[in-house]
Amino acid sequence: MRDSDDYFNPRFEAQKIAFAPVVFHVALSLRNLGVLDALRKSRKLGLSIPQLKRQLQISEYGLSVLLELALLTGIVEQKEDAHFILTETGKYIELDPLTKVNFDFINDICYKGLAHLEESILKSKPEGLKELGHWETIYQGLSEMNQQAQKSWLAFDHYYSTDSSPELLQFLFSSAPKTLVDIGGNDGRFALNCCKHNPEVQITIVDLPGQIQMAKSRIEGSPYDSRIEYISMDILKENKPLPKADAVWMSQFLDCFSESEVRDILKYVGRQIDLNTNVYIIETLWDQQEHPASSFSVAATSVYFTTMANGNSKMFSAKKLRALINESGLQIIDEVFPIGMSHTLFHCKVKPV
Amino acid sequence: MRDSDDYFNPRFEAQKIAFAPVVFHVALSLRNLGVLDALRKSRKLGLSIPQLKRQLQISEYGLSVLLELALLTGIVEQKEDAHFILTETGKYIELDPLTKVNFDFINDICYKGLAHLEESILKSKPEGLKELGHWETIYQGLSEMNQQAQKSWLAFDHYYSTDSSPELLQFLFSSAPKTLVDIGGNDGRFALNCCKHNPEVQITIVDLPGQIQMAKSRIEGSPYDSRIEYISMDILKENKPLPKADAVWMSQFLDCFSESEVRDILKYVGRQIDLNTNVYIIETLWDQQEHPASSFSVAATSVYFTTMANGNSKMFSAKKLRALINESGLQIIDEVFPIGMSHTLFHCKVKPV
Secondary structure (H helix, E strand, C coil): CCCHHHHCCHHHHHHHHHCHHHHHHHHHHHHHCCHHHHHHHHCCCCECHHHHHHHHCCCHHHHHHHHHHHHHCCCEEECCCCCEEECHHHHHHHHCHHHHHHHHHHHHHHCCHHHHHHHHHHHCCCHHHHHCCCCCCHHHHCCCCCHHHHHHHHHHHHHHCCCCCHHHHHHHHCCCCCEEEEECCCCCHHHHHHHHHCCCCEEEEEECHHHHHHHHHHHCCCCCHHHEEEEECCCCCCCCCCCCCCEEEEECCHHHCCHHHHHHHHHHHHHHCCCCCEEEEEECCCCCCCCHHHHHHHHHHHHHHHHHHCCCCCCCCHHHHHHHHHHCCEEEEEEEEEECCCEEEEEEEECCC | CCCHHHHCCHHHHHHHHHCHHHHHHHHHHHHHCCHHHHHHHHCCCCECHHHHHHHHCCCHHHHHHHHHHHHHCCCEEECCCCCEEECHHHHHHHHCHHHHHHHHHHHHHHCCHHHHHHHHHHHCCCHHHHHCCCCCCHHHHCCCCCHHHHHHHHHHHHHHCCCCCHHHHHHHHCCCCCEEEEECCCCCHHHHHHHHHCCCCEEEEEECHHHHHHHHHHHCCCCCHHHEEEEECCCCCCCCCCCCCCEEEEECCHHHCCHHHHHHHHHHHHHHCCCCCEEEEEECCCCCCCCHHHHHHHHHHHHHHHHHHCCCCCCCCHHHHHHHHHHCCEEEEEEEEEECCCEEEEEEEECCC
């Protein structure tokens, strides 16, 4: 019934989108109920519905409902003998850690809130966030939300994070900075990794009070305690002076702000540094990715910012971020892609006046 | 960035499913906010984001978030001049009535409840239904649910209904029945259409008390009142005698029951008829469709039965329904496909003992 031409036609594509939430939950149920795992282990032999029933104690009815749709969406295939086997897509859903992280993030953090997308756009507020709790932004709610949601959020954040990337650490320390300001330093993980990587560097973490609290509790008592300082502030509301530093690091920080906020932040940074300071801006750009699957995932993450996180930020395009940097008194010395996990690094300096 | 090979690869397919609820709401928002309509009217010229902003009073930020994901999922394309135009898929989402009905049905009836799919399968109960109200099955809740949900349910039901199909009426009356029993006759629409089509036929509608009530209020006072009788019963709990009839009609009725219930219903019908009675069973079979898009939509509808409707019924495969009919003492005289809107009609008689 299915050939590639027929599978990819406009009428079918439109129905796939109309029934997309159904396919999402069918795939998730097949994963969570252990059906994908059982099929994977059966390899090329596959399993029939009665065999799956015996093995997993799930009704033939339930298995049929799930597997028929899975068949029509390319998650499983059916052999001549009616045994089901996993397709390559099915294997990704069952085995690929990134796919798992994405599924759980959408299910536990975004699913209910996404229903408020239209409203979020019209009001420029993350109207979906109330489905998780009553906070202004998701960052304020992180420590209070239910455990499952918190776990899925952290797994997602961690997966896309640059905090432990050897490649980025090497890049940063190739210019041998002695002092570093990590703006949006979050829970201090990157600062700690810098200290481990380099025996001398002195770091100042800048972030919101809650994040600074987390960073302190992670760092205090560690051997690196004396090399790390903190500036606790809401960068949109106060512009405390930054210490003189060889490098300023902003990784996956600017994507949490609107365009005009980004300009304000970069101008503030520009005023705080001298002509020798290296500024590093690291982002995942939706239109600068190696695979269309990555572009898609990055662009889909923007919708999370809209409905759940803050209502006004998104993942940048390469062109847009370059323009924002240039409009804010900085100049791009070098642009490196790919680095980390499909990130782009902008090496900048302040423009001479 | 996008060519068909890259667009259709396992890694991307898996991410499309992981982020499927995001794509669903992006498409719906683009439709509801009037973006698709504006793009359609701009035809090949297309519209830029600033133009759309002026025309629709939606922020550039919101438009970018929506259109970037729409671009990566083939709902829109972007021209050299950065103007967006609708793709064929986008046109289906904006213009095709069936696609609209499917979208609204998933959004207003199924979206929240789908999160209870796993639970529904494990308990054989429509655990998602509580998101709409507290009833045992959705049929009991139809008149009480919120208006938007009711409207979307009825539009979906009506679209897939055979009640007004000239083709099916002609088929039924080609054997000139004088008496007809319409089991699962619902609100009486089909009975009325039969009376209009044929000046003589006498009809008995069999359904649940609530449905009979609706049918009566539709029929009483019409010119066909005297030709229509009613049997009010829950066919799973009582087996009242049926009047002798030339034909028994069961259209989209059996898909509301589990396999063992279907066997019981068909055996009961078999006991009530004689060797000359024509039994017509009409269903949409998920594996007997002209387009893969239709197979997909039918199979996705099964998941609605699981989580929202009753927790134990589904759309049949051709093989399964043939087997159920044969196991229940009926024989298939003829099988007609396609008829109506991609339906299959089984013309049956009782097997001579």
